Amino acid sequence: MTDYRIHGATGEWEVVIGLEVHAQVTSNAKLFSGASTEFGAEPNSQVSLVDAAMPGMLPVPNAECIRQAVRTGMALEARINPWSRFDRKNYFYADLPQGYQISQLYHPIVGEGEIEIWLDDKDEGSAKRIGVERIHIEQDAGKLMHDQHPSFSYVDLNRSGVALMEIVSKPDMRSPEEAGAYVRKLRAILRYVGSCDGNMEQGSMRADVNVSVRRPGGGLGTRTETKNVNSVRFIMAAIEHEANRQVDLLEAGGAIVQETRLWDPDKCETRSLRSKEEAHDYRYFPDPDLLPVELTDDFLLECRASLPELPDAKRRRYEAALGLSAYAASVLTADVITARWFESLLEQLGEEHAQRAGNWVTSDLFGALNRLGKTIEESPVSPAQAAELLRLTAEGTLSGTLAKQVFEIMLETGEDPAAIVEARGLKQTSDTGAIDAAIADVLAANPDKAAEYRGGKDKLFGFFVGQVMKAMQGKANPGVVNELLKKALS
Amino acid sequence: MNLTDLGIAAIRDGVRDGAFSAREVAGAFNAAIETGRALNAFTVETPEHALAAADAADAARASGDLKPLSGVPLGIKDLFATRGVATTAGSRILEGFEPRYESTVSANLFAAGAGMLGKLNMDEFAMGSSNETSAWGPVLSPWRRSDGGNAPLTPGGSSGGSAAAVAARLAPGVTGTDTGGSIRQPAAFVGITGIKPTYGRCSRWGVVAFASSLDQAGPMARDVRGCAILLEAMAGFDPKDSTSLDLPVPNWEAALSGDVRGKRIGIPKEYRIDGVPEEIDRVWEKGIALMRDAGAEIVEVSLPHTKYALPTYYIIAPAEASSNLARYDGVRYGLRVSPDNGNLTDMYEATRAAGFGAEVKRRIMIGTYVLSAGYYDAYFNRAQKVRALIARDFERVWGECDLILTPTAPSAAFALGEKSADPIAMYLNDVFAVPASLAGLPAISVPAGLNDEGLPLGLQLVGRALDEQGVLNAALALEERAGFTARPEAWW
Amino acid sequence: MSVDAATVRHIAKLARIAVSDAEVEALAPELNNILGWVEQLQEVDIEGVEPIPAVIPNSLRLRDDEVTDGGKREDVLANAPAAEHGFFAVPKVIE
Ligand SMILES: [Mg+2]
Ligand SMILES: [Zn+2]
Numbered sequence A: 001m002t003d004y005r006i007h008g009a010t011g012e013w014e015v016v017i018g019l020e021v022h023a024q025v026t027s028n029a030k031l032f033s034g035a036s037t038e039f040g041a042e043p044n045s046q047v048s049l050v051d052a053a054m055p056g057m058l059p060v061p062n063a064e065c066i067r068q069a070v071r072t073g074m075a076l077e078a079r080i081n082p083w084s085r086f087d088r089k090n091y092f093y094a095d096l097p098q099g100y101q102i103s104q105l106y107h108p109i110v111g112e113g114e115i116e117i118w119l120d121d122k123d124e125g126s127a128k129r130i131g132v133e134r135i136h137i138e139q140d141a142g143k144l145m146h147d148q149h150p151s152f153s154y155v156d157l158n159r160s161g162v163a164l165m166e167i168v169s170k171p172d173m174r175s176p177e178e179a180g181a182y183v184r185k186l187r188a189i190l191r192y193v194g195s196c197d198g199n200m201e202q203g204s205m206r207a208d209v210n211v212s213v214r215r216p217g218g219g220l221g222t223r224t225e226t227k228n229v230n231s232v233r234f235i236m237a238a239i240e241h242e243a244n245r246q247v248d249l250l251e252a253g254g255a256i257v258q259e260t261r262l263w264d265p266d267k268c269e270t271r272s273l274r275s276k277e278e279a280h281d282y283r284y285f286p287d288p289d290l291l292p293v294e295l296t297d298d299f300l301l302e303c304r305a306s307l308p309e310l311p312d313a314k315r316r317r318y319e320a321a322l323g324l325s326a327y328a329a330s331v332l333t334a335d336v337i338t339a340r341w342f343e344s345l346l347e348q349l350g351e352e353h354a355q356r357a358g359n360w361v362t363s364d365l366f367g368a369l370n371r372l373g374k375t376i377e378e379s380p381v382s383p384a385q386a387a388e389l390l391r392l393t394a395e396g397t398l399s400g401t402l403a404k405q406v407f408e409i410m411l412e413t414g415e416d417p418a419a420i421v422e423a424r425g426l427k428q429t430s431d432t433g434a435i436d437a438a439i440a441d442v443l444a445a446n447p448d449k450a451a452e453y454r455g456g457k458d459k460l461f462g463f464f465v466g467q468v469m470k471a472m473q474g475k476a477n478p479g480v481v482n483e484l485l486k487k488a489l490s
Numbered sequence B: 001m002n003l004t005d006l007g008i009a010a011i012r013d014g015v016r017d018g019a020f021s022a023r024e025v026a027g028a029f030n031a032a033i034e035t036g037r038a039l040n041a042f043t044v045e046t047p048e049h050a051l052a053a054a055d056a057a058d059a060a061r062a063s064g065d066l067k068p069l070s071g072v073p074l075g076i077k078d079l080f081a082t083r084g085v086a087t088t089a090g091s092r093i094l095e096g097f098e099p100r101y102e103s104t105v106s107a108n109l110f111a112a113g114a115g116m117l118g119k120l121n122m123d124e125f126a127m128g129s130s131n132e133t134s135a136w137g138p139v140l141s142p143w144r145r146s147d148g149g150n151a152p153l154t155p156g157g158s159s160g161g162s163a164a165a166v167a168a169r170l171a172p173g174v175t176g177t178d179t180g181g182s183i184r185q186p187a188a189f190v191g192i193t194g195i196k197p198t199y200g201r202c203s204r205w206g207v208v209a210f211a212s213s214l215d216q217a218g219p220m221a222r223d224v225r226g227c228a229i230l231l232e233a234m235a236g237f238d239p240k241d242s243t244s245l246d247l248p249v250p251n252w253e254a255a256l257s258g259d260v261r262g263k264r265i266g267i268p269k270e271y272r273i274d275g276v277p278e279e280i281d282r283v284w285e286k287g288i289a290l291m292r293d294a295g296a297e298i299v300e301v302s303l304p305h306t307k308y309a310l311p312t313y314y315i316i317a318p319a320e321a322s323s324n325l326a327r328y329d330g331v332r333y334g335l336r337v338s339p340d341n342g343n344l345t346d347m348y349e350a351t352r353a354a355g356f357g358a359e360v361k362r363r364i365m366i367g368t369y370v371l372s373a374g375y376y377d378a379y380f381n382r383a384q385k386v387r388a389l390i391a392r393d394f395e396r397v398w399g400e401c402d403l404i405l406t407p408t409a410p411s412a413a414f415a416l417g418e419k420s421a422d423p424i425a426m427y428l429n430d431v432f433a434v435p436a437s438l439a440g441l442p443a444i445s446v447p448a449g450l451n452d453e454g455l456p457l458g459l460q461l462v463g464r465a466l467d468e469q470g471v472l473n474a475a476l477a478l479e480e481r482a483g484f485t486a487r488p489e490a491w492w
Numbered sequence C: 001m002s003v004d005a006a007t008v009r010h011i012a013k014l015a016r017i018a019v020s021d022a023e024v025e026a027l028a029p030e031l032n033n034i035l036g037w038v039e040q041l042q043e044v045d046i047e048g049v050e051p052i053p054a055v056i057p058n059s060l061r062l063r064d065d066e067v068t069d070g071g072k073r074e075d076v077l078a079n080a081p082a083a084e085h086g087f088f089a090v091p092k093v094i095e
Helices: A063-075 A176-193 A232-251 A297-305 A311-320 A326-333 A336-349 A351-372 A383-395 A400-413 A417-424 A432-445 A447-454 A458-471 A478-489 B008-017 B022-035 B047-062 B104-111 B160-167 B184-190 B224-234 B278-293 B306-327 B344-355 B358-371 B376-397 B423-430 B434-439 B468-482 C005-014 C021-043 C073-077
Strands: A006-008 A011-024 A087-090 A100-103 A113-118 A127-139 A143-145 A152-156 A163-169 A205-214 A224-229 A260-264 A269-272 B042-045 B073-077 B115-120 B173-178 B193-196 B216-221 B264-268 B297-301 B403-407 B443-450 B456-463 C087-091
Touching: A006 A232, A011 A176, A011 A232, A063 A127, A063 A163, A063 A176, A063 A297, A087 B306, A100 A127, A113 A176, A127 A176, A176 A205, A176 A232, A176 A311, A176 A336, A205 A232, A224 A232, A232 A260, A232 A269, A311 A326, A311 A336, A326 A336, A326 A351, A336 A351, A336 A383, A351 A383, A351 A400, A383 A400, A383 A417, A400 A417, A432 A447, A432 A458, A432 A478, A447 A458, A447 A478, A458 A478, B008 B022, B008 B047, B008 B224, B022 B042, B022 B047, B022 B073, B022 B115, B042 B160, B047 B073, B047 B115, B073 B104, B073 B160, B104 B115, B104 B173, B104 B224, B115 B160, B160 B173, B160 B184, B160 B216, B173 B184, B173 B193, B173 B224, B184 B193, B184 B443, B184 B456, B193 B224, B193 B468, B216 B224, B224 B443, B224 B468, B264 B278, B278 B297, B278 B403, B278 B443, B278 B456, B278 B468, B306 B358, B306 B376, B306 B423, B306 B434, B306 C021, B344 C087, B358 B376, B358 C005, B358 C021, B376 B434, B376 C021, B403 B468, B423 C021, B434 B456, B443 B468, B456 B468, C005 C021
Parallel strands: A224 A260, B073 B115, B073 B173, B264 B297, B264 B403
Antiparallel strands: A006 A011, A011 A163, A011 A205, A087 A100, A113 A127, A127 A163, A143 A152, A152 C087, A205 A224, A260 A269, B042 B115, B173 B216, B193 B216, B193 B443, B403 B456, B443 B456
C-alpha cells in the first residue's frame, strides 16, 4: 500500500497514531453495583448508593464484566493475565462521585494482542496487523449538563460506575485510513464477541486519539491526546487536522506540547484543554476495598469455549470452503448481523449455492436496502424468503427478469415468493405451442425485418427475441424462445 | 440496684429472667445520658430508639422469643451510618448528613434485639488519639487524677465518646472502630475492655471509611464477656463488603473460659522502649505474673520490625484516607461552601478547607504527598513492603507462642491539650496498638490496674488471625485475676 | 527531602483544600517533621519483599450480573446541598 504522507513546505512528514478506545461492556448491572446500565433513563434513576459514593459504601465486582473483558482479550489473541488488580485513579471532577476512578494501571486483566485490518476490502495484500498494548477494566463517569441553567451545571450519575474496557493500541497506525479501519475492525470483533454493542451514537465506544508526526523513519515526535472522539469519521478527521496542525507548527519553528486536546465536530478542529488543566497527578494506588482478580482455569475455559467464529476466520472460511470472492467474503463478514443473516439463508438454501447467494445478497439485497434506506435488520425480506426466491430461480421456475420482479414485490409486500408467483402467474413457461404462436405473430407483424434477417442481418435476432418475450410478458423460457425462433427464421 | 451498674450479660439475663423490664433499663440509661452531658460523649441522643427496642424486647419476652441482645441498649460510634439519624464521623463536612441506609454492623445489632441510646462522639474521621479533633468538641474522661487537681483528661481516641460512655455508665456497651488502636487505647485510658477482631470479621459496609485496609469495627464494654456477646452479634460475612471474611461466627461467649493452662504467652522484647514511664513496665510485669499464675507459659519473643510499625502506619493510613475522603466535595451531601462567582474548583477547595479540621487536613496532605508522582515507591510502596515484614514477624512468632501480651498504650490518660501541639507525640500513643492493626490480628485491651495518680492502665493481648476465642479467654483469665473494680466518681 | 511552601501549595491543590499563607507557613514544618520521621523506613531491607494484597488471606468474590439496585433517586438526592429537576447542581463548569 502507498504510504500516507503530509507534504509540508520543508518536506514529507509521517504520522504516528495510537488509539485508546473506551468500549462500554455489555452487562445488565454496573461494574461495582447492582444498578442498571440501561441507556436513556430518567436522571439519577439508575444510581445506587455505591455509585453516588455515599459514606461507607463499598464496591463488589460484577462477574460478567470481568468475563466479557477476558473474552474480548481472547478474541484479540491477547495474553490474559490470571492475576490482575484494581487501582484508584485519583482526581476531582463533578462527574466523579468517589473522587477517584476505579481502574487498572499496574496489573491490567489483558496484555498484548493484535488486530488485523484491511485497507481495501478486495485486497488481501492491504492487510496490516496493529498491536494492542493492553485492555483494562474501569468505571465510567457520570454526565454533566451545562446548558440547563445559567449558573449551575447539572450532574446525572446514571452512567457513573458503568463498566468500560479501555483497549489501548500500540502507536502502529500511520494514516487516518488505518485508524478508521482499526476502529471499524475492533467494533466488528466486539460485536461478534458480544462484549460491547459498538453503538458510537450512544457513546458505547469513544476513542482518545494520540497523534504525533515525524520525518519518515525518524524518531518519535511529541504526541497530543485528543479525548473522547465518538465516530469513525471524526476520528479520521481529528487525526488529519491534528497532524497538519503539528506539521504547520513545527515548520513554523514551533514545538509540540504534550497535552490533552478536545475535538470540535462543528469547527472540525482540535482545541487545547490546557486552559482548564492544572498539573495532573493521579496518585494511582491499589484499591484497598478490593482484592486481586484471580481467574480460575474453569473460568478461562468457559470464556474460550463461548467465543463465536470471529470475522477473520469466517472470511477465510467463506473464501476457502464456500468459494466466495474475497470481496463478498469480507463484506458478508464485516458485521455480525450480516453474517448471521447470510448464514441463516445458507442453512435453508444449502451451502452448494453459497456463491449465488453471496452475489445476490451483496448486489440485489444490499442494493435494495440502500435504495430503501434500511439496515439488514430491517430488511422486509427474511432469509427464508430469500432462500425460496433463489431456489425458484435455480429450478428455472423464475427467469432472471422474473426473479427481479418477484423480489421487488417481496420488498413491497413482504409476501413469500411462491405465493407471489402463484397469485400473479409469474411462472416462466416452455410451452412451445404458445411460444410458436407468439413467434408467428411477431414474424407476421415484421415481414420486412424477417426478410433482412434471412438476407444475412444476423443482429436482428435480438430484436425478434425481445419482441417474442414482450408478447409472452417475459414469462417465456429464453432458451426455448431462441431455439424456436432460429427454426422459424431459417 | 442501679440498672446502669449492670453489664451486657447481666442486663440480658435480667430481662430474660424478669428481674426487670427492658423499658426500665432503657429508661435508666436515657436518664444517665441526660445527666452526663457534661462529658460530651454523645453527638446525638436517641432515647426513643432505645425505648422502642426495649418495648419490643419486653413483648418478645412475653411471647417467649427473645433475641440474643433483647433488652440491651447500646451507644453507636458516629462513624457508623444509622438510617435517619445524623451521622457525621465527628466532622463538620458531614454536618446534617442523615443516611438513608444502616451500616451492616448496627443493623446486625438491632436485628439481635439491641436498641440505640445515641451516636457517640469521636475524633474527626477517627483520626486522633485524644478525641480532641472532633468538630463537636472533645469528650471528657469521667476519670480524674487523684492529685485533687481537676485537669480534664482525655478518654483517648478515636473512640473516645464510646469509652467515656461505658466508663461513666451511660451505656453498658458500645461500638467502636479500630484503625490503629482506636478501640484499645481509649478502653485502656478509661478502664474498660475493648476488642478489635480479625480484619474482615465485621463488615465495613456503612462505616465511614478512614483507612480501608485497616478499619475494623469492634465492641467496647465493661468486661470480657460483654465484648464476647456484642462481637458475636456484630460480626459475620457480608457480601456487600469485598474484604469481609466468608466464615461462620463462632460461639465466643459459650466457649468463654479463663483456663489458659499450657498456653504460651509471648512477651516481645521490642516492646520495651525507651521513654516509657516505669508504671507501664510495672503493670506489664503484673500482667505477666498473673498469666503465669493462671498456668500459662511465659516466653520471650522477638518482633524485629516493631519499631517500623508506626511510621509504616503513618504512610499507609493517610494515603488511603487521602483517597477515601475525596468524596467529601460538597456535591452530594454534607457541607458546601461556594465562594461568590467561584467555579467548581473554588467550591471544592472552600468546602474542604472549611469542612475538615487541622489533623484531617494534615493527614490528607501527607497521604497525597506519599502517593504523588516520584514518591510512590519511596514511601507508599516501601511502606506496603514493610507492612508485609511486620505481618511476617507475627507469623513466625506464632511458632513460639499462642498469644502476645503487651501494654495497650505507653502512658495513662493525659490531660486535654497536653499533646495536641505535637502530632508525633500524639501518634506515639498507638505505638503498641498499631502492629496488630497492620497485621490484621485480633487484639483486646483489658484493664489491669491503676497508676499512682489513680488512673487506669490497660494490657493488650494479641492473637493469631481468627483466634478471637483465644484472645477473649486469655483476657478473661487476666480480668479474673487483676480484680479491677475501680470506677470514676461521678463529678458530672 | 524537604517540603517547601510551593510543595505545600501543590499538595493542597491536588487535595483540593484551600490554604492561607499562614496555614502554608504552619504546614510546611509539620509535614517536614512527619515525613522526616517516616524516613526511617528507608533503613529497612525490603530486598525481594512483595506487598501482600490482603494481610488476612481472602479471595475476591464476584457478583452475578443482576439489576438489584437503583430506582431510588429520592434517597440519592436527599442530602444534596443543591439538587434541581432530579440532578445534582454544581457551580457551572465551562468546558
Ligand atoms: Mg486516555
Ligand atoms: Zn480510561
